[in-house]
Amino acid sequence: MQKNLLNQIDSPKDLRLLKQKDLPQLAKELREFIINIVATKEGHLGASLGVVELTIALHYVFNTPEDQLVWDVGHQAYGHKILTARKNNFETNRQLGGLSGFPKRDESIFDTFGVGHASTSISAALGMAIASRLKGDLEKQHIAVIGDASIAGGMAFEGLNHAGVTKANLLVILNDNAIGIDPSVGALKLYLTNVKKGTQKQDNIFEALNFDYSGPIDGHDLDAVIAELQRLKTVQGPKFLHIITTKGKGLKQAEKDQVKYHAPGKFNAQTGDIPVKATTIQPPKYQDVFGHTIVELAKENKNIVGITPAMPTGSSLKFMMDSLPDRAFDVGIAEQHAVTLAAGMATQGLIPFCNIYSTFLQRAYDQIIHDVALQNLPVIFCLDRAGLVGEDGATHHGVYDLSYLRCIPNLIIFAPRNEVELRNIMYTAQLGLKQPIAIRYPRGRGVIIDWKQGFTKINIAEAVILQEGENIAVLSIGTMAKNVSEAITNLNVSHYDMRFVKPLDETLLHRICKTHHTIITVEDNSVRGGFGSAILEFMAEHKYTNTIKLLGIPDTFIEHGKVTQLQQSIGLDPESLKVFIENI
């Protein structure tokens, strides 16, 4: 058999010159290429391995980039990137200055739509298809590739509902591997399982929505997929192709442990094994502090329930799903539903901990305002991955929550400085708070090895004095306290961990303003409308004229890279902070 087909391909034009019988060999090479690079450079693995055949078939049959191909979430688009002129720099994937881990319009004309969040592809591709019709172009194809977990998201349903009454030239391909990051959930999953078994009794849902439905077909059978795509190319209007694939296909361990190999970190490219980490004791991940603490609290307080929209492993709510399964809910990729579900539960006296990554909570903004805060329902929001998240980049940084939450009446906003503070605020929140609270904490590990200490109640709106000095007061929020502490070692300045962005510790703030000529705020949220803005508003309201400097995420989208590199690039690392403070 011919070797090194992948090396001959710079763009889909080269791919289309290959004979169809050679494509399985290309699929093998593409898989090996992805595995070899992700094994050392890290990133999302299982999803891209699962769509290798589909990716080749799509670029083989359709005339990309004229035909518009939209990937949902985009974590499965590594093969697409490699076949579309990015093979030679794919090793820079997700690194500072390198390729983005997700499709991005700035990066390539083959990336028709920027993604990272789920369930957007159908609406985006439909928008393109309607635009083509309006321009009189009836030949152009528009394809949305969406996973079985993402199609259960509300916006995907909204897109299907609209598409079904249009004549738009839209092909929706459901890549059904029966798993998201964690196993897929919900009634739609049951329906799809029945379709695969051929046992469904009711009408086909997608046909009922007016789509020309075909499938399910084996998504790893290149000939079958190509034949069906060629047929669908000749069908006008909304079409739906259901393919069945295996997440992690081609790497034994990734097929077996699909959750771990969604994004496994470094692994051995030959064996697939993930190296056992050194056993030195480290501080825990914040997500695990959340996961263990909610179990501990829920065992004592029968009203506590936990909710996650499709992130049981990422949030560690799985600990509660394992030990108290009736009281922990994975609702699928459904952030809006998760928030309003929590609100409904709170009306009945339950104490919902609704855990959502900061970036994904953006999806549920009206629900926070209209369903929770307006009715003053005591929902406890736990916002994981707040601040810079690193290699996932601009689509995933949780750097807006303080700004978008701070303007909502009734809502308390707290950011723990360390693991013990996270535990204590979770404990405090379930003691009978009469209003909603948002607790935001970052990706990664904390600072305290001995974190499992007894609970202490936190007084609402009480800040903590970490160091008192002269003239300059540094006010930090959340885990930025660590960078500030490192920066001011040996400096005679004050440092306060304000803890609450809302309500502020006004008593302390009056004292700070009266005893320091300069105030510096430090946050890992946008400086626009965030913690520093809250301090500015306080000063303006009380007519303080101290000099104030706001440090945080500048008013621009921050790309991908290691968190330490990104902090350096925007002056939030300890060294830059030190230089800044010394030069005041």
Ligand SMILES: Cc1ncc(C[n+]2csc(CCOP(=O)(O)OP(=O)(O)O)c2C)c(N)n1
């Ligand atoms: C709005 C939103 N919520 C949650 C996520 C986190 N997330 C990324 S991929 C994923 C699972 C996607 O599963 P599926 O659509 O089945 O694709 P697969 O990984 O199986 O290819 C989730 C929950 C996200 N990216 N966007």
Ligand SMILES: CC(=O)[C@@H](O)[C@H](O)COP(=O)(O)O
């Ligand atoms: C693609 C996606 O949205 C998720 O896979 C995300 O990358 C998970 O982030 P964490 O690694 O922080 O859980």
Ligand SMILES: [Mg+2]
């Ligand atoms: Mg899936």
